[in-house]
Amino acid sequence: MHTEQTMAVxxxxxxxxxxxxxxxxxxxxxxxxxxxxxxxxxxxxxSGCGKTTLISVIAGILDQDEGxxxxxxxxxxxxxxxxxxxxxxxxxGFVFQAFNLLPALTARENIAVPxxxxxxxxxxxxxxxQAVLEKVDxxxxxxxxxxxxxxxxxxxxxxxxxLVHGPRLIVCDEPTSSLxxxxxxxxxxxxxxxxxxxxxxxxxxxxxxxxxxxxxRIARMDDGRITRIETQALPQ
Amino acid sequence: MNFIALKMLMxxxxxxxxxxxxxxxxxxxxxxxxxxFVGLMTRTFGAISDLGQAEIWVMDPKVQFVDDxxxxxxxxxxxxxxxEGVQWAVPIFKGLLKARLENGNFQTCIVFGLDDATLMGGPxxxxxxxxxxxxxxxxxxxxxxxxxxxxxxxxTEPGGERRPLEIGDTLELNDHRAVVxxxxxxxxxxxxxxxxxxxxxxxxxxxxxxxxxxSFILVKAKPGxxxxxxxxxxxxxxxxLALTSAEFKWTTVKYFMKYxxxxxxxxxxxxxxxxxxxxxxxxxxxxxxxxxxxxFGALKAMGASNMTLLRMILLQALTAGGIGYxxxxxxxxxxxxxxxxxELAFRMMPQILLISAGAVLFICMLSALFSIRKVMKLEPAxxxxx
Ligand SMILES: Nc1ncnc2c1ncn2[C@@H]1O[C@H](COP(=O)(O)OP(=O)(O)OP(=O)(O)O)[C@@H](O)[C@H]1O
Ligand SMILES: [Mg+2]
Numbered sequence: 001m002h003t004e005q006t007m008a009v010x011x012x013x014x015x016x017x018x019x020x021x022x023x024x025x026x027x028x029x030x031x032x033x034x035x036x037x038x039x040x041x042x043x044x045x046x047s048g049c050g051k052t053t054l055i056s057v058i059a060g061i062l063d064q065d066e067g068x069x070x071x072x073x074x075x076x077x078x079x080x081x082x083x084x085x086x087x088x089x090x091x092x093g094f095v096f097q098a099f100n101l102l103p104a105l106t107a108r109e110n111i112a113v114p115x116x117x118x119x120x121x122x123x124x125x126x127x128x129x130q131a132v133l134e135k136v137d138x139x140x141x142x143x144x145x146x147x148x149x150x151x152x153x154x155x156x157x158x159x160x161x162x163l164v165h166g167p168r169l170i171v172c173d174e175p176t177s178s179l180x181x182x183x184x185x186x187x188x189x190x191x192x193x194x195x196x197x198x199x200x201x202x203x204x205x206x207x208x209x210x211x212x213x214x215x216x217r218i219a220r221m222d223d224g225r226i227t228r229i230e231t232q233a234l235p236q
Numbered sequence: 237m238n239f240i241a242l243k244m245l246m247x248x249x250x251x252x253x254x255x256x257x258x259x260x261x262x263x264x265x266x267x268x269x270x271x272x273f274v275g276l277m278t279r280t281f282g283a284i285s286d287l288g289q290a291e292i293w294v295m296d297p298k299v300q301f302v303d304d305x306x307x308x309x310x311x312x313x314x315x316x317x318x319x320e321g322v323q324w325a326v327p328i329f330k331g332l333l334k335a336r337l338e339n340g341n342f343q344t345c346i347v348f349g350l351d352d353a354t355l356m357g358g359p360x361x362x363x364x365x366x367x368x369x370x371x372x373x374x375x376x377x378x379x380x381x382x383x384x385x386x387x388x389x390x391x392t393e394p395g396g397e398r399r400p401l402e403i404g405d406t407l408e409l410n411d412h413r414a415v416v417x418x419x420x421x422x423x424x425x426x427x428x429x430x431x432x433x434x435x436x437x438x439x440x441x442x443x444x445x446x447x448x449x450x451s452f453i454l455v456k457a458k459p460g461x462x463x464x465x466x467x468x469x470x471x472x473x474x475x476x477l478a479l480t481s482a483e484f485k486w487t488t489v490k491y492f493m494k495y496x497x498x499x500x501x502x503x504x505x506x507x508x509x510x511x512x513x514x515x516x517x518x519x520x521x522x523x524x525x526x527x528x529x530x531x532f533g534a535l536k537a538m539g540a541s542n543m544t545l546l547r548m549i550l551l552q553a554l555t556a557g558g559i560g561y562x563x564x565x566x567x568x569x570x571x572x573x574x575x576x577x578x579e580l581a582f583r584m585m586p587q588i589l590l591i592s593a594g595a596v597l598f599i600c601m602l603s604a605l606f607s608i609r610k611v612m613k614l615e616p617a618x619x620x621x622x
Binding site: 052055056059061062082085086087088089090092094096097100102103104105109113114116117118122161173 | 237239240243244246247248530531534535536537538539540541542544615616617619620621
């Protein structure tokens with residue numbers, strides 16, 4: 001059994017209200033959610049239900065209004081912005097729907113970015129990035145710019161970037177929705193194969209029912225709440 | 237992270253070139269216009285520079301600048317010579333006289349009359365002949381530009397070339413015969429007339445009969461004497477105005493600055509360069525940051541601190557600034573090289589390079605500041621917004 005202490009992510013009563021132009025949007029209305037270490041959890045639900053908001057809180061790039069969010073036992077509320085930024089650098093990997101690679105950098109350099117942020121010397125960082133390139137099956141494309149790569153290849157570079165520094169939590173927002181079905185499957189298989197590991201949790205937000213089968217658990221969200229958690233992977 | 241910053245900067249070709257052009261333009265315009273300005277201002281005191289041996293210039297208290305001659309009584313020279321701490325004091329005549337050319341035309345010339353005994357205050361360099369030749373009867377020395385230009389003799393055959401004035405040629409100054417015994421270089425001044433050197437006594441013969449002819453007294457302080465104290469003593473004891481040559485240069489420059497539109501015109505050009513440079517470079521740089529805001533957001537999400545991002549933006553701004561400044565100053569000095577020896581005044585002083593470096597730095601910092609503010613306030617959560 002997993003205990004509270006060993007939980008990768010533990011949310012209790014997390015709320016978030018956006019105020020823009022006088023209108024308030026209750027994006028999270030008290031979320032309770034646990035993510036176990038070494039599991040792949042998918043977060044699904046209708047558009048606007050708060051999925052992105054929730055993983056932003058979990059990843060430490062957005063402050064919740066109320067409730068507690070603990071990631072590997074650390075409470076973001078007790079950390080300064082600077083500490084949080086540094087913590088993210090070490091412990092969190094990101095995969096975005098729009099890839100968000102730096103267009104001026106080669107694939108290898110893009111993968112090396114988290115290492116460079118952590119202060120690793122450039123040469124060493126590029127060496128390690130090359131090893132990761134092999135892992136995401138792009139060994140020969142290290143010198144290509146993102147614009148020279150297909151969408152699927154770019155997302156594989158992004159996965160490499162999320163992995164390279166060995167973070168304990170990887171968050172992915174719609175990692176396959178910019179890709180066609182086949183490519184999406186390849187990418188999710190790659191994620192499952194390379195990113196899941198002991199003491200590393202993966203939270204993937206997705207709309208794409210065709211990849212549900214890769215999840216260990218699926219958390220369904222609606223209107224700012226977790227409505228159901230399915231432990232059994234759905235048939236594809 | 238430095239190479240990431242630089243690759244980001246240069247990755248966006250169009251913006252990168254825009255930023256560089258803006259900064260190049262600003263530093264070119266500032267450097268070039270300021271150099272022309274300083275060149276012009278240097279010309280205003282060309283006559284003072286040429287009379288380099290003098291430490292102190294003594295003149296009528298009403299004199300406002302070097303071309304503003306207010307003659308004094310000859311006896312003043314003896315007064316000044318009697319003052320303690322003066323090693324030597326020589327008279328100098330400076331006036332405008334009409335020279336009659338061979339074709340019957342008249343040309344106004346600046347005539348310097350030098351102390352007969354010492355010939356102190358002569359031209360800075362001789363091109364032909366010797367200064368001592370001025371001691372010969374009716375002797376004058378003419379500046380090369382004048383000899384080749386305004387004082388050149390008419391062609392011997394119709395349609396031929398005008399012949400430059402040469403040693404041995406004669407001209408008439410106020411109906412007095414003068415023989416050219418040498419050619420010299422002089423600093424270019426605001427006056428476009430030819431310059432002629434002769435002795436003081438001969439100059440006073442050439443000049444129309446006036447009671448006072450002593451234009452300036454040039455003084456050298458005794459070794460070990462502080463020229464500043466000698467200057468004060470002269471002023472106190474004679475009631476004349478005494479200035480060190482540096483002070484006299486400044487007085488002259490200030491006169492031109494105050495009573496001509498020159499500084500304002502150049503000031504406007506320099507300011508315009510600065511403003512246009514700021515507008516183009518600043519705008520483009522800020523736009524560049526905005527275009528890359530998502531990239532900065534991603535870096536922030538991935539753990540790049542505000543300090544790191546600030547350093548990246550500064551590096552980008554300073555790199556663009558350095559390149560723009562180098563190009564601008566390079567183009568300005570090419571311009572200076574191209575106009576060397578021409579009528580155009582151009583003097584690129586180290587101070588100007590510092591000033592335009594400062595201006596470019598300021599533009600970069602200002603552009604960077606807005607970008608930095610934007611990136612500091614950036615919420616990393618934007619990375620998940622599509
Ligand atoms: N910065 C913001 N300011 C104001 N409202 C916001 C902001 N971000 C999100 N919202 C609103 O909060 C709610 C939840 O948004 P969120 O992006 O978390 O939904 P989502 O489940 O990720 O939707 P989608 O599937 O479309 O990506 C939405 O109604 C959205 O309009
Ligand atoms: Mg979303």
